Amino acid sequence: MARFLALGGFRLPFLRVSNAARPDAVRWQSSSRQDKSLPQNPFRAAGVRTPSLSLLATIADRFQLDLNHEQLVSYQSASVGLLCLYACFTVLWTLELMEGALNSWNRLDRMPEPNLPVNYPRKPGCRPAPEDNPFNAWYYKVDIQGADSGPLHGKTVALKDNIALAGVPMMNGSRTLQYTPEFDATVVTRILEAGGHIDGKAVCEDLCLSGASFTSATGPVLNPHDGTRNAGGSSSGSAALVAGNIVDMALGGDQGGSIRMPSSWCGIVGLKPTHGLVPYTGICSMEMTLDHVGPMTRTVSDCAQLLEVTAGCDGYDPRQPTSCSVPSYTNNLTSDLKGRKVGILKEGFGHPLSEPDVDGLVMFASRTLEQAGARVEEISIPMHLDAPAVFDVISTEGSTQTTFKDYEFGVGWKGHYCTSMLDSFARGMKDAAADLSH
Numbered sequence: 001m002a003r004f005l006a007l008g009g010f011r012l013p014f015l016r017v018s019n020a021a022r023p024d025a026v027r028w029q030s031s032s033r034q035d036k037s038l039p040q041n042p043f044r045a046a047g048v049r050t051p052s053l054s055l056l057a058t059i060a061d062r063f064q065l066d067l068n069h070e071q072l073v074s075y076q077s078a079s080v081g082l083l084c085l086y087a088c089f090t091v092l093w094t095l096e097l098m099e100g101a102l103n104s105w106n107r108l109d110r111m112p113e114p115n116l117p118v119n120y121p122r123k124p125g126c127r128p129a130p131e132d133n134p135f136n137a138w139y140y141k142v143d144i145q146g147a148d149s150g151p152l153h154g155k156t157v158a159l160k161d162n163i164a165l166a167g168v169p170m171m172n173g174s175r176t177l178q179y180t181p182e183f184d185a186t187v188v189t190r191i192l193e194a195g196g197h198i199d200g201k202a203v204c205e206d207l208c209l210s211g212a213s214f215t216s217a218t219g220p221v222l223n224p225h226d227g228t229r230n231a232g233g234s235s236s237g238s239a240a241l242v243a244g245n246i247v248d249m250a251l252g253g254d255q256g257g258s259i260r261m262p263s264s265w266c267g268i269v270g271l272k273p274t275h276g277l278v279p280y281t282g283i284c285s286m287e288m289t290l291d292h293v294g295p296m297t298r299t300v301s302d303c304a305q306l307l308e309v310t311a312g313c314d315g316y317d318p319r320q321p322t323s324c325s326v327p328s329y330t331n332n333l334t335s336d337l338k339g340r341k342v343g344i345l346k347e348g349f350g351h352p353l354s355e356p357d358v359d360g361l362v363m364f365a366s367r368t369l370e371q372a373g374a375r376v377e378e379i380s381i382p383m384h385l386d387a388p389a390v391f392d393v394i395s396t397e398g399s400t401q402t403t404f405k406d407y408e409f410g411v412g413w414k415g416h417y418c419t420s421m422l423d424s425f426a427r428g429m430k431d432a433a434a435d436l437s438h
Contacts, residue, residue, distance in 0.1 A: 050076060113419060116183035116282055116316075118166040120146055120192045124180075125168055125200065135222045135231070137240035141200040142168055150195030151305055151330075157191055158241045158250040161201040162208055162284035163293070164188070164418070172284045173204040173216040173234070175435040176428035182420060185282025186314040187251060187293060194309040199247055202237030206437040207403060208253060208286060210234055211261050215437040223266060232262030238296050239266040249297040249306050253283065255290040256395055263296055269303045270296045276321060278307070279314040281416050284425075285408050287398030288319055290391075304329035318414040338373040342366060347384040404429065 051059075053072050060067045067075075125142035132141070139161045146152070159165060162172045164181035165188055171177050184192075191198065206215040213221040213236035221236035223229040224244035231240045235252030239262035242250050252259040254272040263270025273294045280291045295306035311326045344366055349359045370376045402408065407426040409417055 052076075114416075116164075116186070116416065117189060118182075118184050119189060120144055122165075122167055128200075135224055135227070135237075135240040135244055135246075136219050137203055137221050137231075137237035137244070137246070139171065139201045139203045139218060139237065140168055142198060144192065144198040146192030146197060147195045150193065152191060152309055153195030155196050155249060155302075156199045156247040157196045157306075158199055158202040158238055158247045159188065160204050160235050160238050160250070160252050160293075162204055162253055163201075163251060164282040164421070165198070165201060168201060170201065171217060173206045173208065173218075174428075174437075175217045176207070176432045177284075177425050178428060179421060179424035181282070181418070183282060183418070186279040186316065187310045188282070190310050191251075191306075196309075202235070202241055202250055204238075204253070205234035205236060205258075208234040208255065208258060208284070209399070210437075211257055212236075213240075213262070217435075217437070225267065230265060232265035234258040235262050235270075235296065239263055239268060239270070242266070242268050242296050242298055245298075249295060249302050251293055251306075251310070252296045254292040254294060255286045255399075256391060259292070259294050259296060268296060268298055269300055270294070271303055271307060273307060273311065276317070276319045277312075277324065277326075278310045279312075279317040280319055281314055281316040282418060284421070285402055287395060287402050290395060290398065291319060301330065301333060304333055316416040336373065337369065340374045342369050342374050342376045343379040344376060345384060346378050346380045347382060351385065353388070 053069075053076055056072050056075055057067070060072070122142060122144040125140050128138045128141045132138075138158075142165070144165075161170055164170060164183055164185045166181055166184045168180065170179050170181055188198070203216050203218055203221050205213065206217060209215070210233045213223075213231040213233045215233070216236070221231045221233075221240050223231040224240050231237075235250075235254070235258050238250035238252040241247045243266035252262070252270065254260065259270040259272050271294045272292050275289070275292060278293050280288075280293055283291070283293055285291050293310075295303045295310070297303040297306060308326060308329045311324075313320050313322070313324050344363075348354070349362070366376050402410070407422045407429065409419075409422050
């Protein structure tokens, strides 16, 4: 349930109502337990307020409507000017119908929102002192213990700070987002249900828009192997905490290398899963066709275990298929490779952007797989060489629309609507856009 109305390219801030200012807002409550009745508060402000004449004139100009002052006043006095303009392009409504529609907006604004569950107790935690944060990789420290048993029992986990953790501050590396979510992302719930122990939120780069580790609003993240060097980004804190033996495993996000690059630079195992395999619900988006969340660990077996726990459909994420099965990745680590086919992409090697030593290591690994019984073959996809250009266009235009215009969700979203996140980011972009690091 969005707190704004988008019309003809306009985003109308006078329609946005923040949950934070609502005394009757439903918080810390799963959809299965919500009171479906209308909250009783006779002094509650209307969800939709009367637009000004100048705003109505601006909208009219957008639709090439020549409305004189008297016409604008008539729309405004009916308190339905916005709906009247919209009606010009749909169907002629009577004033009674439009007034009824306006009441529908107010009714919708009063309805309790469905929320993602919060199943394990926790305290808000705190910002760590410098002496407790040697790589500047922690954004926030917490102590959240999951189930008493499970595949992750005894494992400590860090979350990239674009992942919602209920009751714990979140900034996505940026001064534009000062926000405390009231829900857990799906991957958080799955980690806790598997017995994992969440130690905190890891620093990430400003809005996750950098492959280096110096753009976060909390300062540069240092490479644990050499504090004078870059840790890579944008999941910089996740990589540093794992490589520095501070946590056993972490979750990162990846749109254009943000798991793989810091994992490589810090010498750990990082996996960008198949798109949609791990649900992205409750995580700050950059562009939905590029969004991935995945494991970052010190060993392949831990990587397989964390992927196995977090993968699978959750019913909320439109990036996912309607159903998906999750194999036992941990068991497959020791399975027979006979009959398995491995493709070596011809266009992935020997081009101007590839590095000869990396090419050599990959080819060496392919021979190891071949010796273990796999069938290794070279394949060719010529369009692969155009991938950087395709990515540049999708990521630039897509992130501009998703992040800076739609405030992470926008209209027409088919998944879970995190309206509190949307509200907070919209406020931040209006108040602190000049504080972006790039």
